[in-house]
Amino acid sequence: MKLQINGQTRDCDVPPEMPLLWVLRDELGLTGTKFGCGIAACGACTVELNGVATRACVMPVGSVAGQAIRTIEGAPDRTVAALQAAWVQHQTPQCGYCQSGMILAAASLLRRSPQPSDADIDAAITNLCRCGTYQRIRAAIHTAAQALQGSRA
Template sequence: MPLLINGQSHALDADPQMPLLWALRDELGLTGTKFGCGIAACGACTVEVDGAAVRSCVMPVGSLAGKAIRTIEGAPDRTVAALQAAWVQHQTPQCGYCQSGMILAAAALLRQKPRPSDADIDAAITNLCRCGTYQRIRAAIHSAAQALQGSRA
């Protein structure tokens, strides 16, 4: 089955029920997407599918034909680049394990709500961070939103 990942087509010979997470990691060698819980609760495996944040550990590859998948390994667009810069500015990661999924969840949020409130961020970013850097994550998302608004002028 063909999958469009990070702008490139990949022919995948896998069971259509295989979770996208394992197709990315084991079949394609894209290990930036992390395994956390396997039940879509933690968000470490978050990727974007057609611009929406999706938990890849429960998303069967057979449901993704014709959809654009973005992982953290993809070339950053301006939204992801702004978030990555804000992550560094605010020294957001500690262990870093959850960060690839967190950044892609934040990118999906900023594409939908370019000026999110704290409540918007709290509602959209349900990813778990065992280091507890939620205040830095929120600050980084606000900084990225401001930078993106400034770059549109």
């Protein structure tokens, strides 16, 4: 099966029911996408599928063949780059385990809602952070949104 991952076509000889997470990590060596819960509850496995935040731990790889998959290892576009800079500015991560999924979930949010409110962020970012850095995550998303708006002028 052919997968479009981070702008490259990758061939994978795996069963179509295998979760995308395990294909990324075990077959392709893209370990930035993390395993957290295995039931799509925590968001550590979040990738972007055609620009939409998607939990890879429950997504059968056969259902995503030919679609655009972005992992945290992909070259950052302007949205991801703005979020990464804001993450550093706000010293968002503590342990960092959830951050790759958080950044991709935030990127998906900013693509559809360039100036999200706190309520928009809280509704869209359902990823769990065991360190509890939610206030810094929210601040970083606002900072990235402002930077992206400033670069459009």
